[in-house]
Amino acid sequence: GAGVSQSPSNKVTEKGKDVELRCDPISGHTALYWYRQSLGQGLEFLIYFQGNSAPDKSGLPSDRFSAERTGGSVSTLTIQRTQQEDSAVYLCASSLNRGDNEQFFGPGTRLTVL
């Protein structure tokens, strides 16, 4: 079956612009996660969805970051007024249920803010 897909694979934007990153989880997976990996760093947790609600947004770095999930499926991560420090690979993952420790990751979106 299809894995987690993300689009776009690469995004180059100018400082101050807004960007939207999309994640399509594995069909039937109720839990969805966003992480980011900055250069030379490990993956950093951003937000977690169970269904359409986000019980834990604690990893979002600032109020410029927001995410939503609709229909218990697709999720969009939005970064407003992008800054150069937002440059990173943004990874989405999904799991069948909240309690599953094994998360299946997408290939990521590489965001470059000039």
Place this chain on the structure above:
Amino acid sequence: DQQVKQNSPSLSVQEGRISILNCDYTNSMFDYFLWYKKYPAEGPTFLISISSIKDKNEDGRFTVFLNKSAKHLSLHIVPSQPGDSAVYFCAASLIGSNYKLTFGKGTLLTVNP
């Protein structure tokens, strides 16, 4: 403050030999540990995990050892194969928050033919 540390950025081993990847953690509330493997331009893929109630878990060529008193875990790959060349991430989750993984920075393993 990094709670999961992989102090070796890279490791090079000969095909057929053992690869040992190490990971240290600082938070004693972590109760579940995972290893992920990542190839370039792909997302991480789950490899093996271990609960804090165990000290060893084995899956084929891969074995994870957990030393809770030392807050240390290691991944052993025997025998190593060139296809194992990838970045390996150690991750941990907290009691009651098992959805939130805390990752180390990764170790690049190169297995030479």
